[in-house]
Amino acid sequence: MRVMVLVKATEDSEKGFVPTPENMDMLEAMGRFNDELAKAGILRAADGLTPSSQGKRVAFDGAGRMVIDGPFAETKELVAGFWLWEVKDMEEAVAWVKRCPNPMPGPSEIEIRPLYEMDDLL
Structure with missing residues (x-):
C-alpha cells in the first residue's frame, strides 16, 4: 500500500526556514528518521516545501x-512537506509516524492518506 504522509504547515513553517540551533537539531533528527525509513525499505520520496508565499x-x-x-x-x-511510503497497511504507516520527531518547533500535525491504486479504479 502506498501512502502520502503530509506534514501540515504551521505559522512557523509559513515564515520560511531560517537556520537556528533548535531547527538544526530538528533537521538532524529528521535526517536520522529518514535514514530509518530508507533502511526499512518503505521510503519512496520525501521533501519539504517552501512557504505558500512562494507558490x-x-x-x-x-x-x-x-x-x-x-x-x-x-x-x-x-x-509544509511530505513523504511517499510503501507500507503493508495503514497501521504500519501510523506506527512509523508515531516514531517521527516533531517536524515543527511547536505543535504540529501529520496526515496519512492512501494513494489510489489501479485496482481501486477498475
Whole structure:
C-alpha cells in the first residue's frame, strides 16, 4: 500500500526556514528518521516545501484558468512537506509516524492518506 504522509504547515513553517540551533537539531533528527525509513525499505520520496508565499494556485472553471498568487489563507490547511511510503497497511504507516520527531518547533500535525491504486479504479 502506498501512502502520502503530509506534514501540515504551521505559522512557523509559513515564515520560511531560517537556520537556528533548535531547527538544526530538528533537521538532524529528521535526517536520522529518514535514514530509518530508507533502511526499512518503505521510503519512496520525501521533501519539504517552501512557504505558500512562494507558490501559486491555478483555479479551474470549465475551460477557464485563473492563477492565484500565494500566500494562501488557512495555514492549517497547507502542506509544509511530505513523504511517499510503501507500507503493508495503514497501521504500519501510523506506527512509523508515531516514531517521527516533531517536524515543527511547536505543535504540529501529520496526515496519512492512501494513494489510489489501479485496482481501486477498475
